[in-house]
Structures are given as structure tokens and as C-alpha cells.
Amino acid sequence: MLTTGSKNLDALLGGGIDKGILTQVYGPFATGKTTLAMQIGLLNEGKVAYIDTEGGFSPERLAKMVESRDMDPNSTLQKFLIFEAFDFKEQKKTISSLKKIVNGKFSMIVVDSITNHYRIEEKKSSMTTDLGKQLQILLWLARKYNLAVIVTNQVYFDSKQNTLKPLAEHIMGYKCKDILRLEKLRPGLRIAVLERHRFRPEGGIVHFKITDKGIEDIEKIKSSQTTLE
Ligand SMILES: Nc1ncnc2c1ncn2[C@@H]1O[C@H](COP(=O)(O)OP(=O)(O)O)[C@@H](O)[C@H]1O
Ligand SMILES: [Mg+2]
Secondary structure, three states: OEOOHHHHHHHHHHOEOOOOOOEEOOOOOOOHHHHHHHHHHHHOOOEEEEEEEOOOOOOHHHHHHHHHOOOOOOHHOOOOOEEEEEOHHHHHHHHHHHHOOOOEEEEEEEEEEOOOHHHHHOOOHHHHHHHHHHHHHHHHHHHOOOOEOOOOOEEEEEOOOOEEEEOHHHHHHHHHEEEEEEEEEEEOEEEEEEEEEEOOOOOOEEEEEEOOOEEEEEEOOOOOOOOOO
């Protein structure tokens, strides 16, 4: 298991992010998906292949996290192998190329987000097939090298059910065994909800905040804690 660096989140996940499977982290923008993925890469042994489709990966942000945690900047920043994918075709090629790049030295693959280019293109049905194939390659890599895979996902508003839903919910839910949803309740207060897990009860909630260090636990919620922190 890979630690998230949050005691509460690790407990919610039954120890941390598991290896050999795909974990989906989804939620609206600025809920902490990228911060969480970077933090997990930072805090665990092994290399990280990070596919950034949104331009959300920030070396400056990572450096700040390293500095606030008194970690060694050289060794930590070198762990990350960053790929950028500006469209779905490039994303497909990059994920496929991981078969030649990833080896036993890697502990994690991140695709952040796997659906950024899914939303805006037209032929949805063939894209769903493609997305399924990409997830299948990631799963194969997860098993072959016993590594963790985090795929982040965005949300859309489903007016019929009057709720926010993950994009490509069916295929994503089919391939990702563990699903974590992030939400922003108010400034300085975010929650992570365990939506599905192989051996933990669903619906568990932990509170967290985003700081210079990254994701940090909030132990107790005071009712007076409304706006500024
Ligand atoms: N040093 C920091 N201290 C506190 N909050 C921060 C810091 N750096 C970034 N943030 C906050 O983190 C949020 C972005 O988180 P991010 O992980 O990029 O979200 P997502 O990937 O879900 O869009 C923003 O609300 C931003 O203000
Ligand atoms: Mg992001």
C-alpha cells in the first residue's frame, strides 16, 4: 500500500492506495485531486510516471511541498517522470508507451485527468472504447509491476438526477476497483468520500485541508469554522 500522507485518508482506504488495481479519484476542480496524486508520489518509495492532460502538475507546487516537509529536493523531484498529453490521441499514445518505459523501479502511475479530452471531443462511443483500452493497459501495468495507478476524473452535472456525476461513469467504474470522491464544502474545508472499495465499507468520510505541505488532516470540525482559515 502507498500512504497518502493523511492518517485519516489512509484509514479510510484500509491502509492507503493499493497496488495492482486502479484507483479513481474524482471531483470538481480545485478539490485537491492533483495535490493528492503529487503527494502520494512524493511520500512513497519508487518512481512515478505522471501523465498530465490538464497542465495541472506544477513543479513549483511540488517544490513547495518538498520544502515544507523538509525533504531532499534533488532525490524527490527526480522521482517524477512527467508526460504531457494535449489531446486524446496523444494520451492514448503516451499510455501505450508506458509499456516500454515502466519497470520494477516504478511504484505508481498517475493519469491526471484521464477524461480531460474525453469531454470535449465528438465521437463519444469510439472514445469510450478507447478509454476502456487505456484503462486496460494501465491495469495490465498495475498487475505486472505491482504498482498503484491513480486515475483522476472530472464531474458533470446530471440534470435528471440533480447530482454531480463522474465522466464516463460506467467504464471508469468497471475498471476502477476503489473510488474516492473529493468535495469542497467551504473555503479551507474539503472532504473525501469513499464511494467504493473492495474491502472497506462505502460512504466513509474524512475531512482535510490543502496547505503548503499538500493534503492535511482536519481532526475536529468546529461549527464556528465557517469562512477564513
Ligand atoms: N500552498 C497552498 N496552500 C493552500 N492551498 C493551496 C496551495 N496551493 C494550492 N492550493 C489550493 O489547492 C487547490 C487546487 O488543488 P488541486 O489539487 O490542483 O485541485 P484539482 O486537481 O482537484 O483541480 C486550489 O483551491 C488552490 O487554492
Ligand atoms: Mg488537477
